[in-house]
Amino acid sequence: MSLKYGILGFLSKWEATGYDLKKEFDDFMSIFWHSHLSQIYPELGRLEQEECIASRTLPQAGKPDKKIYSITEKGKQELLNWLLSPPETPKLKDSFLMQVSFMDNLPYEEVIFQLKAYQKEREQRLARMKRILHERWDSIRERNIMKARILMSSVVLKKGLEQEVQYIRWCRETIELVESCPALWSGEADAAAEALEIHFSEVEPAFLRYFGELLED
Amino acid sequence: MSLKYGILGFLSKWEATGYDLKKEFDDFMSIFWHSHLSQIYPELGRLEQEECIASRTLPQAGKPDKKIYSITEKGKQELLNWLLSPPETPKLKDSFLMQVSFMDNLPYEEVIFQLKAYQKEREQRLARMKRILHERWDSIRERNIMKARILMSSVVLKKGLEQEVQYIRWCRETIELVESCPALWSGEADAAAEALEIHFSEVEPAFLRYFGELLED
DNA sequence: ACTGCCATGTAAAACGTTACATGATTTT
């Protein structure tokens, strides 16, 4: 149900085509949402029928005509109602964390490999977001203007950046922890090795370091 | 596509009914996935047809018979293949962040109110996860055993806890920043007030503090 | 020559949510 409001929110400040919206969902808005063109176009059609948005057509040579959408009064009202409605409880979907959760089924070296590879992916995402931040920062500073809209997108950008920083740090610390207990992966296939039980007390200090303050109170 | 592997991953260590799986998706696994019973039951049916899992029926008095599922060799192989496949790039969906992003359309007091309310929600989630952590910690310590599975679910639990801690801190810092520039919301409706432009240089110090290290390099 | 960008969309398949359907037992 949120794609609708992602579109209305964006159109509440700028006009855009379906293609423009897609770029925004891949760029800044990717911090909180994403969508395919094949979903955006029908949604724009529905919103126009509901009279939440209106379009004008700009003919182009050699390309399909541009359909430029803008928000209507009814659309602004719909957006406002949604902004005032209580936020949904977050339903997380993170398939990498799911993989990690079951990686005890994988050889030790493979676990380290997967964690390192994912850390790199997240580092790239962080770099991309830092680019967006610096671009915006420079443009705001140059024009020397400040608006509530700029403030709100800045705080969202910070959330995106922090999410990446946190994920990267977690990867680093988790790799360290796993590397500190390779013995846990020695058994499994070998029946005789199963007798070699590892006691929690052996790894407790490493665990305490890893969890840090989170174990308090 | 991941619900399948969420089920296979869980069944790779314990037998379970559909109902048991739902509880796990609402409890520990909620850190990375969630699902409804009406999706879990058909998925279990499909997995049984594919011979990735097998079931036995336990008759009960007054309740429908329990169908207890366990993983097969083929299921284990499927899980392993998935664990070795490259992780999907994360596609975030966070409708609260979407709301925040467009809250420049809302009155100033309403923005503060929404942020405070959401912070409270996240604090409750954190408290729930801390309970799970302590329960597990106590049980592990008592039995004094350590396994790769325990390690991997511990690191995921840490990720879940840190996510909440980060969200709460972000809410707090963002409330502070918004409270430091109420002037940004004064205009909007009033045409005469629009001439009163706010310059970025006026709020730059607050911004620098808010972003901190993230603006470096 | 091939890849990527611009610009529109449709159709089919997969995935996810809400509502419906049943009913005993236990807790508040």
Added chain:
DNA sequence: AAAATCATGTAACGTTTTACATGGCAGT
């Protein structure tokens, strides 16, 4: 007396993804 827990599922609806379909222009 009402709500929650246990335990299974189906049907309808809504959302998201992948595949199909077109075609010029710019850059490597």
